[in-house]
Each structure stands twice: as structure tokens, then as C-alpha cells.
Amino acid sequence: MDGFIARELQKLDSDIPFRATTDYLHHTWAKTFFSRPELYIRPQSIEEIQQVVKLARRYRRRLVTVGSGHSPSDLTCTSSWLVNLDDFNRILHVDPETCLVTVQAGIRLYQLGPQLEEQGLTLDNLGSIDSQSIAGVISTGTHGSSLRHGLLSECIESLSLVLANGQLVRCSATNNPDLFRAALISLGALGIVVEVTFKARPKFNIAWRQERYSLSRVLSEWSTGLWTSTEFVRVWWMPYEKGAIVWRADPTDLPLQAPPKNFYGESLGYHIYHNLLALAQYVPRILPWVEWFVFGMQYGFRPGAVVTEAVQPSREGLLMNCLYSQFVNEWALPLDKGPEAIIRLSAWLHGDLETARIPFSPKGLWVHCPIEVRVSDSTLSSKPRPFLDPTCRDGPTLYLNATLYRPYLRDPPCWKRYYEAFEWLMRDMGARPHWAKNFTTLDSTELQRLYKADMDEWLKVRQDVDPEGMFLGEWHCRNLPLTGPSAVEADLSMMERESGRRRLGARDAGDGVEWVGDRRWQHAPSERSSTSSPGFPTPEGSEDSYEVMSKGEASILLNGA
Ligand SMILES: Cc1cc2nc3c(=O)[nH]c(=O)nc-3n(C[C@H](O)[C@H](O)[C@H](O)COP(=O)(O)OP(=O)(O)OC[C@H]3O[C@@H](n4cnc5c(N)ncnc54)[C@H](O)[C@@H]3O)c2cc1C
Numbered sequence: 001m002d003g004f005i006a007r008e009l010q011k012l013d014s015d016i017p018f019r020a021t022t023d024y025l026h027h028t029w030a031k032t033f034f035s036r037p038e039l040y041i042r043p044q045s046i047e048e049i050q051q052v053v054k055l056a057r058r059y060r061r062r063l064v065t066v067g068s069g070h071s072p073s074d075l076t077c078t079s080s081w082l083v084n085l086d087d088f089n090r091i092l093h094v095d096p097e098t099c100l101v102t103v104q105a106g107i108r109l110y111q112l113g114p115q116l117e118e119q120g121l122t123l124d125n126l127g128s129i130d131s132q133s134i135a136g137v138i139s140t141g142t143h144g145s146s147l148r149h150g151l152l153s154e155c156i157e158s159l160s161l162v163l164a165n166g167q168l169v170r171c172s173a174t175n176n177p178d179l180f181r182a183a184l185i186s187l188g189a190l191g192i193v194v195e196v197t198f199k200a201r202p203k204f205n206i207a208w209r210q211e212r213y214s215l216s217r218v219l220s221e222w223s224t225g226l227w228t229s230t231e232f233v234r235v236w237w238m239p240y241e242k243g244a245i246v247w248r249a250d251p252t253d254l255p256l257q258a259p260p261k262n263f264y265g266e267s268l269g270y271h272i273y274h275n276l277l278a279l280a281q282y283v284p285r286i287l288p289w290v291e292w293f294v295f296g297m298q299y300g301f302r303p304g305a306v307v308t309e310a311v312q313p314s315r316e317g318l319l320m321n322c323l324y325s326q327f328v329n330e331w332a333l334p335l336d337k338g339p340e341a342i343i344r345l346s347a348w349l350h351g352d353l354e355t356a357r358i359p360f361s362p363k364g365l366w367v368h369c370p371i372e373v374r375v376s377d378s379t380l381s382s383k384p385r386p387f388l389d390p391t392c393r394d395g396p397t398l399y400l401n402a403t404l405y406r407p408y409l410r411d412p413p414c415w416k417r418y419y420e421a422f423e424w425l426m427r428d429m430g431a432r433p434h435w436a437k438n439f440t441t442l443d444s445t446e447l448q449r450l451y452k453a454d455m456d457e458w459l460k461v462r463q464d465v466d467p468e469g470m471f472l473g474e475w476h477c478r479n480l481p482l483t484g485p486s487a488v489e490a491d492l493s494m495m496e497r498e499s500g501r502r503r504l505g506a507r508d509a510g511d512g513v514e515w516v517g518d519r520r521w522q523h524a525p526s527e528r529s530s531t532s533s534p535g536f537p538t539p540e541g542s543e544d545s546y547e548v549m550s551k552g553e554a555s556i557l558l559n560g561a
């Protein structure tokens with residue numbers, strides 16, 4: 001780490017602990033991206049968080065907050081300071097009358113769920129997993145699959161953030177409403193969310209049932225009950241089988257009934273599937289057979305042959321087994337465009353280019369299963385919507401998620417062409433990408449076009465609360481029109497740019513990429529005043545010459561207890 005900073009931090013004269021370590025290797029859950037932050041900081045109080053922001057400001061360090069790192073893009077990568085709120089994760093208040101719950105923002109959903117249950121409460125809805133932090137769920141617009149719900153953040157009543165000036169601000173529909181709408185999908189670019197108040201729901205069990213359908217049945221029931229006959233529904237499309245697994249669930253009073261064992265939920269099936277995917281890296285044309293075999297073993301080989309049922313607490317039953325490292329590329333489009341999108345993508349994967357009308361060749365390209373098909377409806381709630389909400393403004397939303405596994409962390413051979421074609425179709429369908437995921441062909445101009453005035457509003461709020469770009473990095477620069485014609489005049493001298501990427505090369509990193517930030521802009525205030533950034537040289541002898549703590553030590557405090 002920068003020796004100047006190390007010496008400065010050693011001199012800190014404050015009663016407030018600064019809990020930082022060096023030598024931390026950050027990676028996304030899927031190990032798609034890695035980065036080495038200069039400091040990894042785990043504060044335990046709001047005062048500590050405010051001090052981190054104050055110091056970052058003084059020493060011109062970009063700040064990134066990471067939850068559980070489940071966003072598979074480089075959104076949370078930094079060579080600067082990485083803040084994590086895993087130690088700021090308590091439930092602060094529960095009001096059983098109003099079901100209003102206030103939590104510290106680092107709490108993970110799997111920690112929240114059982115504690116809420118003790119109070120007779122639960123969350124309205126969940127996505128496929130419960131590993132995320134509540135702030136992470138909010139910040140990228142996580143959703144589940146239900147036409148009776150919008151984004152998971154729909155239940156949020158108010159938020160508190162520590163802004164770039166160190167100030168703690170609360171926002172809600174009535175108090176700082178623009179900040180609230182911006183913070184509901186903030187992409188980490190507004191400040192550090194520290195507390196969240198949300199409305200929970202009385203706890204409930206769900207009875208779920210899943211069975212295999214033909215794709216033609218899915219399409220024929222699309223508008224006649226497929227999505228509306230139960231509160232929760234999700235569909236896993238098997239593109240080569242022209243089939244799907246339809247999973248439905250409703251709240252129930254029935255007694256709990258554990259789900260039966262299944263093929264890839266057990267160790268043997270899990271490893272067989274993984275190794276078949278690994279083999280398909282070399283012989284991709286076996287993927288239709290893998291789909292037939294694995295999904296046959298898992299869900300039955302014929303439509304209607306096997307029906308699986310269970311009754312579980314909603315916080316368990318709504319989740320799914322996400323298996324292996326993966327790329328995910330998910331877009332939100334109007335629900336009524338679903339059949340056309342599926343028919344065209346299916347045609348493309350089967351080589352029928354006339355029906356597909358997608359100007360890319362599918363020759364030699366084989367993909368993984370399932371393509372996730374899910375829904376939400378954000379128009380039912382009267383609450384303010386996030387400015388950057390990708391769901392439809394005037395009706396129900398369909399999500400199509402083109403998942404590609406990375407067996408043993410190796411990228412599948414066809415992924416770039418598949419995603420080019422998939423994204424081309426999604427744009428043709430008027431879709432917008434899920435912010436957290438691996439979209440590849442969009443840039444800031446196009447995202448500006450997809451959000452128009454809402455993007456302008458978001459940028460305006462962002463600029464007001466973080467005028468120098470302390471919370472911005474290359475991901476934001478690439479995807480948001482920060483300096484485009486609609487952006488407010490911006491200095492953004494603290495924004496961290498990417499200086500390069502390299503293969504990590506380690507055995508357990510597979511094809512994961514190390515993201516490296518440009519540190520040249522980082523320097524002390526006195527030095528900054530004499531030289532303009534970027535391009536300021538590193539103070540002499542400072543590069544990695546001095547360590548605040550010994551290598552590998554987990555949580556030495558630079559200051560305080
Ligand atoms: C296996 C898997 C399953 C998934 N299932 C679904 C699903 O069903 N539906 C869906 O919509 N998405 C899904 N996702 C995506 C996931 O929900 C999002 O990526 C979510 O943002 C991850 O939360 P996190 O805590 O890991 O946040 P991170 O990925 O660590 O961070 C995400 C963003 O939140 C910001 N952030 C985090 N904490 C704070 C804070 N305290 N203050 C300010 N900003 C903050 C970060 O800076 C970053 O911009 C899935 C991802 C995986 C890997």
C-alpha cells in the first residue's frame with residue numbers, strides 16, 4: 001500500500017477504531033472478477049463509517065462498498081478502499097404492530113430471515129438466493145418471480161446513507177424523496193447505505209409444486225393463468241428439449257413437508273453435472289444431450305411424468321440451487337412480448353434464422369440450460385420507484401436470464417457470441433438489462449437512451465451528494481453518462497479508472513480476471529494542491545513500501561480497540 005497513507009493512518013489520533021487490513025483479495029461470488037484493494041475496511045458503527053469517508057476524502061481514495069459480492073460484474077472491483085458491512089449487521093428495531101423493521105445495512109438475508117421469523121415476520125418475496133446483504137439487494141434492483149410483487153426493494157420505507165461529505169442522511173418517500181428514489185437503485189454510487197427500514201409480512205409457509213411442461217404449453221398458457229394462478233411462479237426453459245420446468249407456489253396452512261431428494265442436489269449428481277459441463281467445454285455439441293440427461297434425471301423425462309411438491313417456510317422454499325460459477329445476463333421486458341422473444345431465441349438456437357431475425361450466426365454454438373423466465377409487476381405499488389428501475393413502467397415485466405455456467409471456473413467457449421445475439425434480441429424487444437449482471441454490448445449512451453429523464457434525475461442527485469466521484473469507478477464510467485451532454489458539470493476527480501486487467505493465473509481462479517485500478521490520482525491533500533490529477537506521480541518510495549500491519553493478519557485495528 002501507499003507508504004504515505006500507511007504513515008498517515010498510523011498517526012490517526014481518534015477514539016474511533018479504523019478496522020482495516022491490507023493484502024485482501026476481493027472476488028465476486030462467481031470468481032468472474034478479482035481485485036486487490038489497498039485497504040479492506042470492516043466498520044462496526046456509523047461513527048466508524050463516517051470516519052472512513054472522512055479519511056477517504058482527505059487522502060483522495062475512492063470508496064467501494066461490497067455486500068456479499070454476488071454481483072458478477074466488475075461493479076465492486078477496486079484497487080482503492082473496499083468497505084464491507086458484514087460486522088454492521090444487527091436488527092435494530094421491530095414493531096410487531098406495523099411490521100416495520102429497521103436493520104443495519106450489512107445484514108445478509110440468511111441472517112435476517114431466521115431472526116424475523118422469531119418475531120413472526122418474514123420478507124414479502126425473495127430472489128433465488130439469500131446470501132446477499134440487504135443493501136446489496138436494494139442497490140442493483142434484485143427481484144424474485146411474482147406478478148403480485150415488484151422489486152424486493154418495494155418493501156423499503158426509508159434508508160440512511162453516509163454521503164461523501166461524511167453526513168448521515170435519512171430519506172424516504174416524504175423526506176428527501178429524490179435521494180430516496182436514487183438510493184433505491186444506487187449502484188453503490190451515492191454513498192454508504194447504513195440503515196434500512198422496511199415493511200415485513202407475517203411469516204408464511206408456501207406449498208410449491210413443480211412439473212415439466214412442453215414449451216408449446218408454456219406459450220399457450222402464457223396469457224391464461226401461467227403467471228397469475230399462484231402468487232409465485234418461475235419457469236426454467238430447456239432450449240434444446242423445447243420444454244420447461246414450471247414451479248409454482250402459494251401461501252398455505254398445510255403442515256411442513258420436506259422436498260424430496262433430487263439428482264443434482266446430491267453430491268453424485270452435482271459432480272456428474274459439473275463434469276458433463278466441463279466436458280462440453282471441449283465438445284460443446286453434447287450440450288443438448290446433457291440437457292436431456294440432467295434435466296430428465298432431475299425433473300423427469302416426459303412432461304407430467306414427475307410432479308414434485310413440498311411445503312416450506314417461504315424464506316427457504318422460494319430459494320433455488322444455483323449450482324456452479326456462472327455468467328448471468330438478464331433483461332427486463334414487457335411480459336406480453338415474452339412469447340415472441342422466446343420463439344425467436346428458440347428458433348435462433350435451433351438454426352432457424354428466418355424466424356429468429358437475429359443477425360448473428362448460431363453455427364457451432366451450444367448453450368446451457370436453463371434460461372430463466374421470471375416475472376414481476378412494479379406498477380401495483382404506490383410507493384416511489386427507483387429512478388433506475390429496469391422494470392416496465394406501465395405493466396407487468398418479464399425477465400429472461402441467459403445463464404452460462406463456468407465449470408471449474410472456466411469460461412464457456414461460445415459466451416461472447418451468445419450474449420451478443422441475446423442482447424441484440426433483448427434490445428429489439430425493448431428490454432433493459434438487470435444492473436448487477438454480465439451484459440456486454442451496452443454503453444452509457446444507450447443506457448441513457450433506455451432511461452432518458454430518469455437517468456438525468458439520478459445523475460443530478462448523484463452529483464449533488466458526491467460531486468467529486470468518491471463512489472464512482474470504471475463500471476459507472478462505462479455504463480452511465482456521467483460526463484455526457486445530459487450530465488451536470490462534473491469534476492469527478494476522485495473517480496477510479498481502470499488501468500488494466502490480467503488473468504489471475506492462480507489455480508483456484510480459473511478464467512477469473514483481476515481488475516486493476518489506476519492509483520495515480522491518489523495522493524495527499526497537500527500534494528494535490530500543487531499538482532492536478534490525474535497523472536500525479538506516486539510519492540517517492542511509497543509504492544507498496546510500507547505495510548500498516550503484517551501480511552495475512554485478519555483484523556488488526558489501525559487505531560482504537
Ligand atoms: C447465485 C446468484 C443468484 C442470484 N439471484 C438473483 C435473483 O434471483 N434475482 C435478482 O434480481 N438478482 C439475483 N442475483 C443478483 C444479486 O441479487 C445482486 O447482485 C445483489 O446486488 C447482490 O447483493 P450483494 O450483497 O452481494 O451486493 P454486491 O454484489 O456486493 O454489491 C452490489 C452493489 O451494491 C452496492 N452496495 C452493497 N452494499 C452497499 C451499501 N451498504 N451501501 C451502498 N452500496 C452498497 C455495491 O457497491 C454494488 O454497487 C443473484 C446473484 C447470484 C450470484
Ligand SMILES: O=C1O[C@H](CO)C(O)=C1O
Nearest residue numbers: 128322326328372401403
Ligand atoms: O443471477 C442469478 O443467478 C441465478 C441463476 O443461477 C439467478 O436466479 C439469478 O438471478
